[in-house]
Amino acid sequence: MNVVLEELERRIRERGVRVNERLALVRLLVESEDGSEVLSVQIGDLTARMEQEARRVREVLR
């Protein structure tokens, strides 16, 4: 996997957009076999947070 990590890091740096975030994601994805699970948890957390914030907004609207 290291080859992918190195390759993607090089490409991300070349483009210079949201570098740190993307590099962190790439490391999660590539460095660890559990990377996908970590990302799944992150996606799950974000979905839950969106729903929670949406509930708060609805309360404000009421």
Add this chain to the structure above:
Amino acid sequence: MVFQLLSVRAENFRGFGAPFQLALDAPLTLLLGENGAGKSSALNAIEWCLFGSEVAKKGSGIDERGAWEVAHRGSAGPIVVALTMDALEGRVVLRRSRAADAKVRDADTLELELPGGDVLGPGEIEDWRVRNQLPDWATWKHSFCQHQELLRLRVTDDGQRSAQLGRLLGLDAYLAASAVLKDLRYGSLQKTAQTQLADLEGELARSMERPAVELQEVTARLAELGVDRAALSGDMVEERARVLTAGARELAGGLDGPLDGAAVPDTTDMAELAAWIPGWLRLVKDAGRQLEDEAAQLRRKQRGLEDARASLAPAKRRRDDAQAALSACAGAHGSLAALEAERARLADERSSLKNEERAANETLALLRQALKHLETSGHAGTGVTCPVCDHTDPGLEARLQARLQQGGNGFAPRLEALDQRDAALAKQHAELAGLHAELESAEITYRQTTENLRASLPNDMGDTGEQADGLERQLAAWKRRIEALERDARRATDYAVQCATEAEVLALLGKWRIAVARADAAAGDLTRTAAWEDLDAAIDEAAGLACDLDAIGQMIREAQNERSRERAQAVNQSLGKYYGRIAHREGTPAAAIRVDVKQTATKISYRLIDGTGADATPVLNQAAMNALAFALLFAQVEDRAARGLPAWVQLDDPAQSLDATHESGLAAAILELSARVPVLVATYEGPLSRRLIEAAPDTLHQVDLGTNHQPQGARR
């Protein structure tokens, strides 16, 4: 390359009951034997030792493994397979064992014996595998061996072909990273974010409409209740509240009694008023009903007294009339007693007259008897001599007749006159008795009427009920009281209606004030609230993550493409070489097999094309298909070795479906591959084995299994 398999030892495993050992350290190992000799068992033992139950279940990717039995039928001892190999640590022994009576869920015992004698357990063995870059089962089954069941799928199945070619192009890591991204389904995160935002924007729009509609409804209702829209102001609630409580105080003081002591709050607070108004309204309504009840009760007494007063005069008149009639009648005919005395006297007189009449009638009968005697005695006309005194009376007969003619002396007319007189007296008596009865009845009625009147008067009136003045005064007093009660009752009822309306107005004004505030708030930007900002941040974050993952996927595909372009020439050469050799087509356009990349927005797949650019697989026969599958496998193994990765290939009956020419070609390919990578071939006596034995006298380790599962050959 450090890694190398050196030997395998198996006991009680599938075809092997007795211990079986096979050296694997030669560049090319040839297992020769007939069907059932144990060739496949030897290859299976290596796989089972490395991967355990992963190779012996339905999910192994090899369907026939679903009903696989690891244990040797007929052996009672534990199953043990040990692989000796050179690794980064030096010479190690990987040993897997399973009790003969182990259940499906029981774990195998797995240990790794290190050169110093240390033994690693399963968790540490995993680290060791990673350290030595040993393949997982999926890589093994596609890049280390040719299972008959899987052989041609490498070429015919799109997914497998693409994966094989991807591996061949050295893209395993990219493909694995892409697979992880695909599994994440991060696109749904982006959709969730968009849906949440769209839903909330819709709700925001509706929430901005709601206060406006509410305000309109409240204003319209207030107009219906007489509150001018133009006059609406924030202070109106307090003004109307003051008017309401002042009115309540006035009512409480103005009513005589029912609302005495009722508390009216001195406040304009909406909440306090809202809590007070319902109870106050109940009190006022109860007071109105109480006043109405009292007035009704007094009206009933008034009617009773008026009725009694109205019936008194007729009763008195009737009594006076009866009295006058009786007096007149008595004056004319006398009293009842006098009439009764007269009638008694008349009865006596009549009785006497009747007696006289009876005596006269008896006399007349005697006279008739005497006359008849005269006539019968012959004395008629001669006179009659008295029998007693013998006196003769010549006129006796005439006198007797005269007397008889005279008759009863007029008793009948006298009796009739007496009866007529009595009848007249009886009539007068009846009339007088009737008048007496009427007088008595009138007296009773009059007495009752006066008693009723007295009863209808208040107690303190005493016996003055009959006195007109007192009566009239009482009636007038009652009338005034009734009017006052009814006036108060009306006032309470009217006030209750006004108060209810005013309460509604106050409540509506409260709502109006809130609606105005809400409308003002809605008109402002709710999206500036902290809650909305937090939501926005969460959605941004989610969208950012999804975009990042998307970008990474794109970068992986770009890197994959670049790498595959870099590697294409070498891979195509290797593929063409092995395919041309096995299929005996070296140097022909058909042998110019190469990898073609097919890319979509989210996916890259690979296929094989021939020298003409056409898809290579649809026109291939069975042998050519097998040749291509072997070429793919060999190219991969060669590539792994070139990249310094552990490489090994084991072929189980590889000559199936191949004619002698292809077998010869396969042997040439195997020999070429074995110069770079150790190869284990299990086959029967035939062109392939002969060619291998002939061509590689120095590098071949031949083992003849015969039919009894015991190694009979020796390294040559």
